Amino acid sequence: xxxxxxxxxxxxxxxxxxxxxxxxxxxxxxxxxxxxxxxxxxxxxxxxxxxxxxxxxxxxxxxxxxxxxxxxxxxxxxxxxxxxxxxxxxxxxxxxxxxxxxxxxxxxxxxxxxxxx
Amino acid sequence: xxxxxxxxxxxxxxxxxxxxxxxxxxxxxxxxxxxxxxxxxxxxxxxxxxxxxxxxxxxxxxxxxxxxxxxxxxxxxxxxxxxxxxxxxxxxxxxxxxxxxxxxxxxxxxxxxx
Numbered sequence: 001x002x003x004x005x006x007x008x009x010x011x012x013x014x015x016x017x018x019x020x021x022x023x024x025x026x027x028x029x030x031x032x033x034x035x036x037x038x039x040x041x042x043x044x045x046x047x048x049x050x051x052x053x054x055x056x057x058x059x060x061x062x063x064x065x066x067x068x069x070x071x072x073x074x075x076x077x078x079x080x081x082x083x084x085x086x087x088x089x090x091x092x093x094x095x096x097x098x099x100x101x102x103x104x105x106x107x108x109x110x111x112x113x114x115x116x117x
Numbered sequence: 118x119x120x121x122x123x124x125x126x127x128x129x130x131x132x133x134x135x136x137x138x139x140x141x142x143x144x145x146x147x148x149x150x151x152x153x154x155x156x157x158x159x160x161x162x163x164x165x166x167x168x169x170x171x172x173x174x175x176x177x178x179x180x181x182x183x184x185x186x187x188x189x190x191x192x193x194x195x196x197x198x199x200x201x202x203x204x205x206x207x208x209x210x211x212x213x214x215x216x217x218x219x220x221x222x223x224x225x226x227x228x229x230x231x
Contacts, residue, residue, distance in 0.1 A: 042205055042221035043160060056218065090159060104209060104219060105150065108159045 003027050004109035006091050012115045015081060021112045023074040023091030031096030032074040033106065034066060037088045043108075049074060050096055081116045088113050119144050121208045123222030131230050136193040138225035140206035147211045149182055149189045150219065155202040163191075163204075196229050203227070 004025045013019050023032065031050045035043035048056035049068040057066075063085075065077040074091055092106040120143045130136050140149065148167045152160040164173055166182035166189060173180045179192045189208075193200055203226045207219040 040226075042224050044221075045218060048218070088159075102165070105162055105165055106152075106160070106207075106219070107162065111159050 004091055004093055004107050006089075006109035006112050008112055009110065010113050010115075012117065013078065013081065014117050015083070017081075018077070018079045020078065021076040021089055021091075021114075023076075023109055024072055025091075025093040025107070025109075026072055027093065027095075027107065028071075029093035029095050029107070030071065031094045031104070032068065033092040033094075034064075034074070034076050035090040035092060035108075037090055037111070043090055047076075078114075081114075083116050086114055086116045119208075119210050119220050121206060121220045121222045123206055123225060125225055126223065127226050127228075129228045129230065130196050132198060133195050136196050136200070136227055137190055138204050138206075138227075139188065139190050140208070140222050141188045142208045142220075143187075145186050145211055146208040147186075148209050149186075150207045150209075151180060151189075151191055152205045152207060153202050154205065154224075158202070160205060193227075196227070198229050198231055201227060201229050 007022045033048050034046040036046055037043045045058050046060045047066040052068045063080045067075040088111045090111045091109040094104050094106050097103050123140045150165045151163040153163055154160045164180050169186050170184045171182040177194045181190045203224040205224045206222040209219050
């Protein structure tokens with residue numbers, strides 16, 4: 001079991017659909033992340049929220065829109081996706097405390113496997 | 118930009134044989150982390166190395182961080198079928214902000230034949 005919970009586990013959507021991926025953690029972590037992982041590839045960073053503020057956007061297309069409603073929740077809103085966006089979307093968190101040795105140790109959720117038709 | 122190279126890409130071993138995966142960075146790292154991802158699973162943190170020349174052990178797993186903080190290795194002694202998965206190293210650059218984010222290696226996929 002992971003302490004980062006992601007829903008849904010699987011999502012199939014058409015290119016005109018709007019859907020959202022959700023992530024929740026109750027470890028008191030102050031940094032939350034979205035990663036995209038294609039088959040046989042490493043996780044690829046998309047967004048980082050630090051203290052509920054977007055701190056990093058790794059040149060992700062605007063059809064992906066992150067949202068951090070509070071320190072425990074992270075959403076990824078999806079609109080007008082392309083088939084090549086099909087992948088495993090991983091949420092992660094870290095304690096994010098400056099000077100703390102574990103500041104950027106990532107706890108990943110189980111992921112949301114997205115298929116775009 | 119900063120890159121972390123990881124080899125080999127795949128390793129097939131007989132159960133009981135040893136296994137090693139290596140990571141090399143193009144720049145000095147502030148720390149390096151190792152993650153394991155089981156087939157169909159998600160990455161799980163194994164360990165973080167911070168100090169130059171650091172060596173850490175977890176049962177049959179030995180992790181090393183090079184003296185120059187640019188390379189690292191993970192060695193598994195006497196592999197078991199439970200070791201199957203992909204092992205990723207992830208290096209953090211010396212600076213804050215986006216330059217200090219974790220850069221993942223491409224991973225080494227380990228398969229173990231019983």
